[in-house]
Amino acid sequence: MKLKNAALCLIVLGLISFPLLAQKKNTKKPNIVIIYLDDLGYGDLSSYGATELKTPNIDVLANGGIKFTNGYATSATCTPSRYGLLTGVYPWRNDDAKILPGSAPLIISEKQETLPKMLKRAGYQTAVIGKWHLGLGVGETDWNKQIKPGANEVGFDESYILAATQDRVPTVYIDNGRVDNLDPKDPIFVSYKKNFEGQPTGLDNPELTTMKWSHGHNQSIVNGIPRIGYMKGGEAAKWKDTDMADHFLIKAQNYVKEHKNKPFFLYYALQQPHVPRTPHPRFEGKSGMGPRGDAILEADWCIGEFMKTLKKEGILENTLIVFSSDNGPVLDDGYHDDAVEKLGKHTPAGKLRGGKYSLFEAGTRVPFMVYWKGTIKPKVSDALVCQMDLLASFASMFGVKTDLGDSQNTINTFLGKDNKGRQNLVIEANSKTAFRTGDWIMIPPHNGKAMNEQTHTELGIDTEFQLYNLKKDISQKKNQAPSNPKLVQTLFEQYKKIVVDKYTPIK
Ligand code: NG6
Ligand code: CA
Numbered sequence: 111m112k113l114k115n116a117a118l119c120l121i122v123l124g125l126i127s128f129p130l131l132a133q134k135k136n137t138k139k140p141n142i143v144i145i146y147l148d149d150l151g152y153g154d155l156s157s158y159g160a161t162e163l164k165t166p167n168i169d170v171l172a173n174g175g176i177k178f179t180n181g182y183a184t185s186a187t188c189t190p191s192r193y194g195l196l197t198g199v200y201p202w203r204n205d206d207a208k209i210l211p212g213s214a215p216l217i218i219s220e221k222q223e224t225l226p227k228m229l230k231r232a233g234y235q236t237a238v239i240g241k242w243h244l245g246l247g248v249g250e251t252d253w254n255k256q257i258k259p260g261a262n263e264v265g266f267d268e269s270y271i272l273a274a275t276q277d278r279v280p281t282v283y284i285d286n287g288r289v290d291n292l293d294p295k296d297p298i299f300v301s302y303k304k305n306f307e308g309q310p311t312g313l314d315n316p317e318l319t320t321m322k323w324s325h326g327h328n329q330s331i332v333n334g335i336p337r338i339g340y341m342k343g344g345e346a347a348k349w350k351d352t353d354m355a356d357h358f359l360i361k362a363q364n365y366v367k368e369h370k371n372k373p374f375f376l377y378y379a380l381q382q383p384h385v386p387r388t389p390h391p392r393f394e395g396k397s398g399m400g401p402r403g404d405a406i407l408e409a410d411w412c413i414g415e416f417m418k419t420l421k422k423e424g425i426l427e428n429t430l431i432v433f434s435s436d437n438g439p440v441l442d443d444g445y446h447d448d449a450v451e452k453l454g455k456h457t458p459a460g461k462l463r464g465g466k467y468s469l470f471e472a473g474t475r476v477p478f479m480v481y482w483k484g485t486i487k488p489k490v491s492d493a494l495v496c497q498m499d500l501l502a503s504f505a506s507m508f509g510v511k512t513d514l515g516d517s518q519n520t521i522n523t524f525l526g527k528d529n530k531g532r533q534n535l536v537i538e539a540n541s542k543t544a545f546r547t548g549d550w551i552m553i554p555p556h557n558g559k560a561m562n563e564q565t566h567t568e569l570g571i572d573t574e575f576q577l578y579n580l581k582k583d584i585s586q587k588k589n590q591a592p593s594n595p596k597l598v599q600t601l602f603e604q605y606k607k608i609v610v611d612k613y614t615p616i617k
Contacts, residue, residue: 139233139373139508140482141366141429144500145171145416146195146377147409148188148241148275148384150477151439153460154406158477162456163403167414171433171481174488176526180580181478182496182546183436186467186539188243188275191436191474191497192379193217196224196244196264198501198517202538202609206245211302212274212339214245218264223513225501226265229375232508235267237369239361240379242271246284253280253298253344257287266377270361272349276381276388277444279341281332281348283357291347298344305329305340312336321386325564327444335386335445351388354381355405359412363419370423378416382409385443399456400448402441427484432524434497435476440466440565463586467562469539469553469570470586480524493523493531494546500524536608542571545605549581552591552601577601 152158155165157172184194189210190201197218201207206217218224226236238261246260261269271284280300283290289298305311310318312328313336320334330341333351349357362378382389387401389408397403413433420426439458441449443466464470478495480486502517503524504510522528534547544553553576560571570576570586575598577591591598 138428140485141370141373141425142229142234142375142504143429143431144195144377145413145431145433146240146379147435148379148381149437149440149443149466150383150406150409150435151458151460151465152462152472152475152477153457154383154439155477159460160456162399162454163397163406165406165410167410167417168433168477170417171413171431172477172479174483175431175479175481175486176488176524177490178478178480178495179490179492180494180531181434181476182474182494182535182537183434183476184474184496184498184538186437186469186473186537188241188384188436189217190538192242192244194496194498195500196226197222197515198225198498198512199515200498200536200538202536202541202543203516208541210243210245210274212278212280213251213300213302214274215247215249215251216245216259216264218244220259220263222264223501223515224265225504226375226377228501228505228510228512229508230265230267232504232510233373235369235372235374236265237268237270237365237374238266238377238379239270239365240272240358240377241275241381241384242269242284242379243274246273251300253282253289253300254292254294257284257289260284260287262286268365270358272381275338275384276351276354277327277335277337277385279330279332279337279339280344281337281341282344283347283349289344289347292344293346296343296345298347299342301340306342309340309342311340322446323444324442324446325444327385335388351386352390354388355390355408355412359415362416366416366419366423366425370425380409380412382406385445385447387445387447387449398452399454400452402447402449403452403456430480430482430485432480432500434478437474438462438464438466438468438472438476440567442565444564461585463568464570465565465567467539467565467567467569469537469542469544469556470568471551471580471584473539473570474537480526482525486526489526491523491526491529491531493520493529494533494535495520495523495531496535499532534604534608536605539569543605543609544570545601545608546580547601547604549579550597550601551578551580551586552576552598552605554602554605575602
């Protein structure tokens with residue numbers, strides 16, 4: 111009898127204390143980490159169906175969190191996707207949101223709302239570590255001085271970045287607006303117009319290159335790799351390509367260790383598997399697929415190490431992690447690096463058609479997961495979600511007012527509480543757009559090439575309407591537009607309301 115009473119007591123106590131505990135957990139602000147890869151395809155992870163590559167660490171996030179099968183970047187290339195992610199505004203609303211040279215000015219206005227600014231208002235410390243590619247300064251940048259405005263002026267308390275891409279000059283790290291390790295006696299000069307006298311180039315001095323270019327990438331040579339753009343000086347500041355992954359990882363780990371006592375937002379933007387693919391020698395040959403596969407394994411390792419740090423610092427269960435990629439996969443993106451030759455049975459885009467640069471699905475549909483150990487129950491979600499919506503969603507989660515732009519609050523979908531996602535989405539590739547709603551995607555007529563001959567990518571461009579049912583035909587094999595003119599018209603009207611009818615971009 112006594113025992114029974116005690117048990118009853120415990121149950122009652124449990125019932126009372128459980129909601130309190132649950133409440134406590136929900137009110138505590140989790141750290142937020144966005145892990146963002148560069149050119150990782152929908153089919154590049156074992157958790158997304160890859161059989162030829164094993165990505166056990168990223169799979170922990172996919173299988174232990176919400177794994178989205180209809181998760182999108184806003185665009186099929188880097189700059190616009192990152193613009194969408196950070197500003198919550200469709201990148202095609204900003205004419206400057208196109209693949210930028212390393213010397214381009216910052217394309218986010220200092221007055222504009224951004225994800226880190228909003229999170230700062232919610233009480234977060236903010237940082238970006240890794241690839242930036244949203245421009246720096248106001249033009250005619252002097253790389254020997256403080257470079258402003260940049261990441262720090264649009265919401266990041268701290269930034270440790272590469273300016274554009276690994277294949278573009280300047281090939282240096284920028285630490286809170288200053289070129290890291292720059293020797294003032296050896297100033298650095300950058301030009302995208304003409305070479306500096308006496309400097310070798312990939313075009314004229316192929317004997318000095320250890321990696322061979324296939325298209326573009328024949329200007330200044332750094333570490334034996336011919337790049338896009340010209341650069342002179344700054345010897346001590348030049349990065350070592352094979353150390354880049356370790357370098358960013360250590361920066362990210364240190365950031366966590368130093369900021370763990372208050373909520374932080376870390377945008378950890380890895381450079382892999384974008385070209386030039388330069389995995390550290392300890393990953394060389396590990397995938398059997400050449401440097402592209404090795405770079406993916408290296409990125410997977412980095413993420414595993416980063417997770418270990420979160421765990422060791424005791425904050426893994428209080429950290430919400432979003433994982434995604436800025437655009438879909440490409441094999442030959444300008445260097446002969448065996449990506450084509452050693453691909454074997456691997457399908458970087460999975461069953462999707464197209465790839466990086468494409469309006470077909472593989473351009474923008476990317477691995478996308480939200481992981482929060484102990485809080486989010488693992489599931490696979492086929493809701494339509496987009497990176498651009500993280501801004502409005504986190505704003506709603508923390509009760510912070512925000513300038514919405516195109517960002518929609520889908521927080522319950524991100525946390526796995528519902529399966530609604532967004533109703534529709536405009537995707538973009540090379541300033542051309544298409545409209546997804548429900549299971550349908552409508553690609554309006556566009557002028558332009560159907561094929562990118564250099565990368566061998568189908569671009570999804572046609573002068574006729576295209577309509578695909580993605581549920582029944584994920585590989586976009588059958589154009590249903592000719593047999594569904596009414597539906598095409600309806601979708602085109604909805605699309606026009608968003609795309610063509612005037613909207614003042616936030617600049
Ligand atoms: C292209 C480059 C490509 C890559 C891309 C940007 C050539 C021929 N091709 O112009 O190699 O750098 O720009 O990729 O130069 S992204 O992922 O940053 O958008
Ligand atoms: Ca990219």
